[in-house]
Amino acid sequence: xxxxxDADYLDQVQWDARGxxxxxxxxxxxxxxLMMAWMNREALLQTIVKGQAVYWSRSRQxxxxxxxxxxxxQQVEAIFLDCDGDTLxxxxxxxxxxxxxxxxxxxxxxxxxxxxxxxxVTGSPNIAxxxxxx
Numbered sequence: 001x002x003x004x005x006d007a008d009y010l011d012q013v014q015w016d017a018r019g020x021x022x023x024x025x026x027x028x029x030x031x032x033x034l035m036m037a038w039m040n041r042e043a044l045l046q047t048i049v050k051g052q053a054v055y056w057s058r059s060r061q062x063x064x065x066x067x068x069x070x071x072x073x074q075q076v077e078a079i080f081l082d083c084d085g086d087t088l089x090x091x092x093x094x095x096x097x098x099x100x101x102x103x104x105x106x107x108x109x110x111x112x113x114x115x116x117x118x119x120x121v122t123g124s125p126n127i128a129x130x131x132x133x134x
Contacts, residue, residue, distance in 0.1 A: 036107070
């Protein structure tokens with residue numbers, strides 16, 4: 001795939017002072033919010049070129065090709081930029097069914113109820129039973 005790395009689409013993103021932008025990954029078929037991560041310019045470019053999610057690891061200070069070690073790839077179907085230009089949404093197909101490093105389908109498995117956080121799922125439930133799914 002040929003991608004113009006000098007195109008102004010990169011300048012339309014409102015990168016923070018560290019050169020990063022938050023990214024939400026959403027399962028395209030169910031609407032399930034899988035995870036939140038960060039991208040820099042290079043991560044966004046690689047995501048576009050590869051068609052798979054590439055993020056920026058703030059803790060390791062390096063690019064992170066999602067699924068490279070786990071096999072749980074995110075095949076990118078669409079990329080959206082929000083109204084303020086400061087957040088990206090990736091609609092993906094989560095290969096292997098696991099997006100979270102805990103082994104769960106999604107990172108958003110704790111729900112605040114009354115005065116505490118409750119784990120609302122354990123193991124690998126049916127994806128339709130998770131919060132924010134269609």
